[in-house]
Structures are given as C-alpha cells and as structure tokens.
Amino acid sequence: MKIAKDEALVVFLFLLILISLSFVTSESSFYKKKTTGSMRPFIVENTIIEYEKIDEILKVGDVAVYKKEKKRIMHRVVFVIEIKNNTFYIFKGDNNLYPDQYLVSHKNITKKVIGVRYEV
Numbered sequence: 399m400k401i402a403k404d405e406a407l408v409v410f411l412f413l414l415i416l417i418s419l420s421f422v423t424s425e426s427s428f429y430k431k432k433t434t435g436s437m438r439p440f441i442v443e444n445t446i447i448e449y450e451k452i453d454e455i456l457k458v459g460d461v462a463v464y465k466k467e468k469k470r471i472m473h474r475v476v477f478v479i480e481i482k483n484n485t486f487y488i489f490k491g492d493n494n495l496y497p498d499q500y501l502v503s504h505k506n507i508t509k510k511v512i513g514v515r516y517e518v
Contacts, residue, residue, distance in 0.1 A: 436491030437461070437472060441514065447472075448513035455485050455504065461511040464489065464502045472511070473498060 440461070441447065449463065456462055456475045463472045464487075473489035476497055480486075485504040490497040 434491075436494050437474070438493040440474075440492050441472070442516070444517045446515040446517065447511055448515070449509040449511050452507060452510040456487060456507065456510065462487075462489075462507050463509040463511075465506045465508060466500070466502070470508065471498070 452462070456478065458475050458478060460475045461472065462475065463470050471489070473491045473494075475487050476490045477488040478485065479488070479501065486501040487504070487507070488497050489502060
C-alpha cells in the first residue's frame with residue numbers, strides 16, 4: 399500500500415511540474431477586451447482573449463491586432479495581398495458593414511488571437 403501512495407505522489411508531482419512548465423514556456427497572453435462593438439458577436443464586453451505574437455503570414459479569417467497611428471485595432475482579416483514580397487492585409491470588424499479603409503502592412507501586426515473565453 400505504501401508503494402502505491404509513493405507512485406501516486408510521483409505521478410502527481412510530475413503532472414504538476416509539466417503543467418507549470420507549460421505556463422512558463424507559453425508565449426501566449428490573456429487580456430480582457432474593452433469592446434467598441436465592432437467584433438460582436440465574436441468578442442463582447444468582458445471577453446477574455448488569448449493572443450500570441452506572430453511571425454507567420456495571417457490567413458483570411460484570422461483575428462489579429464494591428465497598430466494604426468497610436469491605436470491598437472482588433473479585427474478579422476478579410477483579404478491578403480502580396481506586393482513585391484511584402485504582405486498587406488485588409489481587415490473588417492465582424493459587426494461593421496464595410497472593411498477598414500486602408501492596407502495594413504505585416505510589420506504593423508502585433509498579435510494574433512488564438513482563443514477566447516466568455517465571462518458571465
């Protein structure tokens with residue numbers, strides 16, 4: 399019986415270390431979005447958003463954060479354009495009638511949304 403308890407303790411400690419390492423090595427972050435309503439119903443007030451920094455090219459349908467002057471805007475990619483080995487995107491808020499009226503360079507993308515969690 400003592401061996402079973404020791405084995406259980408070893409398994410428990412191993413799982414605890416494994417879970418702890420996943421938090422330490424993870425490059426994703428969480429934050430609550432103060433919404434303007436442009437991404438409703440996907441993102442609403444008090445939605446907890448998980449995002450990560452990106453290097454790869456975004457795809458149509460990805461939700462990302464980009465810099466526009468001093469603002470950060472979180473919208474969905476609706477079009478990807480390649481011009482002379484440079485990638486540009488057109489974004490649109492899910493609840494907006496029209497896409498954003500400018501091209502966004504890949505270098506202005508700061509984060510990609512990889513998950514959302516809704517609070518009640």
